[in-house]
Amino acid sequence: MARLIDELRKLPGVGTRSAQRLAFHVLRASAEDAEALASAIRELKQHLRLCSICNNITDVDPCTYCTSAVRNQRLVCVVEEPTNIAAIEKTRSYTGVYHVLHGTLSPIGGVGPEQLRLANLFTRLAEVDEVILATSPTTEGEATAGYIAHELHKSKPNLKVTRIATGVPAGSDIEYADEVTMSRALEGRREF
């Protein structure tokens, strides 16, 4: 029991109290339910891996994006985390493929370029026409995009490197935009 509580406490957002509650739940659950949870945890680690091309979480390698015949394999969108792919997929307007960094540069957090999964982005550049840097417009995301853009230009000078737009969110009033966003919206204005 104590061992399970200790293991559960390692999960994010689970303290001693919650861990005890969860452990007691397992204790009271049927043997099948407990086994199903245990095997789901084990199988996740056994069957899921990172795609060797794009680093997305997948059960087949390469992942379905990287082998899709209907996707533009020459357009790569760089995101911070695997979950960001969902945010882009739900637009239903992106037809290219992805590259997942699994993090952002963070000098304070001790994350340098070596800690990001960047190497396999550079090895596929020969087959790529455009790289969209879709890291978040946060301090770390901007720094990461800037660093990658610089390195990409060095590796392949004729590569098109783009950055997603920062601006006023759709449906929102400009009155509620903070000054940095408003400033970026003006700077990034486009011809009609």
Place this chain on the structure above:
Amino acid sequence: MARLIDELRKLPGVGTRSAQRLAFHVLRASAEDAEALASAIRELKQHLRLCSICNNITDVDPCTYCTSAVRNQRLVCVVEEPTNIAAIEKTRSYTGVYHVLHGTLSPIGGVGPEQLRLANLFTRLAEVDEVILATSPTTEGEATAGYIAHELHKSKPNLKVTRIATGVPAGSDIEYADEVTMSRALEGRREF
């Protein structure tokens, strides 16, 4: 007393209850305070007017933006309301002048192009190089920007007409962007 309550009730957000409370406050206030409030209301209407060039609220006509020697008088930013000027000024990065529409197109609200203060934008076009359409990225704001862009191109074909960027707000995670905003952020991507 009843007359004051009736007048106060016409103010936005003031119901019968609040109007009574405000009226009793005036009753209890000193004669000077009551007179100061009355004269402030009267003087607002007597002294403030709309700038004949840009429709901004001003006490001198033309307004200080329109007569400023340090501002680029050939760059005009079109906004919905006078308060939007503050949102743009606080960026400290805009150096042009303004044009205030005092509204947006709204077929449901019965607001057509005639109800907007548009005429004096077209009469000043000869002295303008670029018009930035900074209406909000809402349905009405987009429709208004589209309509004005079309009319501007008709009046002066070589005029540069731009629209502020829609996208992920600065400092925000792309995970929290709705699909329309994310879609517009990808569409509006810019080369590094």
